[in-house]
Amino acid sequence: MSNAPAPPPTCIVTKEYRRFMEVCEACRQYRYIGVCYGAPGVGKTWSATSYTKWSLIQAWWNVFLWPDRERPPIDDLRHCRSMLYTAPVVNSPGRILSDITQLRSQVGAIVDRAIHLDAGDAPRDMHTRHTDYMELLIIDEADRLKAQSLEQVRDIADQTQIGIILMGMPGFEKRLSRYAQLYSRVGFVHQFRALSAEELRFILEQRWKALGMALDTEEFTDMEAVATIVRITGGNFRLIQRLFTQIERILTINNLHGISKEVIEAARENLVIGVV
Secondary structure, three states: OOOOOOOOOOOOOOHHHHHHHHHHHHHHHHOOEEEEEOOOOOOHHHHHHHHHOHHHHHHHHHHHHOOOOOOOOOOOHHHOOEEEEEOOOOOOHHHHHHHHHHHHHHHHHHHHHHHHHHOOOOOOOOOOOOOOOOOEEEEEOHHHOOHHHHHHHHHHHHHHOOEEEEEEOOOHHHHHOOOHHHHOOEEEEEEOOOOOHHHHHHHHHHHHHHOOOOOOOOOHHHHHHHHHHHHHHOOOHHHHHHHHHHHHHHHHHOOOOOOOHHHHHHHHHOOOOOOO
16 A cells, blocks of 8 residues: 555645546546546646545555554545556556556455444454455556556456546657557546636635635735745646745744745745746
């Protein structure tokens, strides 16, 4: 269960996330292969982690390994039918098959135990044969996969009859078109885009609120701060997260009680930001 990203920030349902959910549900229902692509930081991994409830699955995996740990809520876990796999930098068909087979078994065992615990049954051993609950596999960093590994993914889709989502950088979807057998099974293609102005405003309001402040649209300082954030991040979800981490640090160190353009510029100086 080590093949997973860090837990996502508090869930904020954007238009892009809703579209991603629709693609996932369609691939899960009709057992299609879907392709999602987008620039770094637009929320691909965050969306996959949120959709699969991966943080919850990891937390319960730890509970089953160390029973004395505090149990997280179980209600959502029993409905999990998706798993998240991050393609390794060095990959081969054999490794991809082994990793995904093991991951599918582990996640299925976690869901199976959750269902039986929720029903009041005696805890089942993790190695006991269980029902296969997995209906969708999301592969993050799929553009790392070589041709033979992609062929292995196609074979997994054919043999297991589960839906698959491949996520990668822009251009990945064009590269896949060179593999006719795989591409003929692609039912959906979704491009992740940066946050719109309305979504960015909404997220910033939530960020202000999380810091114990209110974003005032009638206040020049607040609007100047918003304009500065828009200019720096370009609506890039990851950059917004990183920028606010630095903003919070600066506010705490200097005992400040408001976000201004100067605070944001100081936070920006602590970040390495490429082209957005």
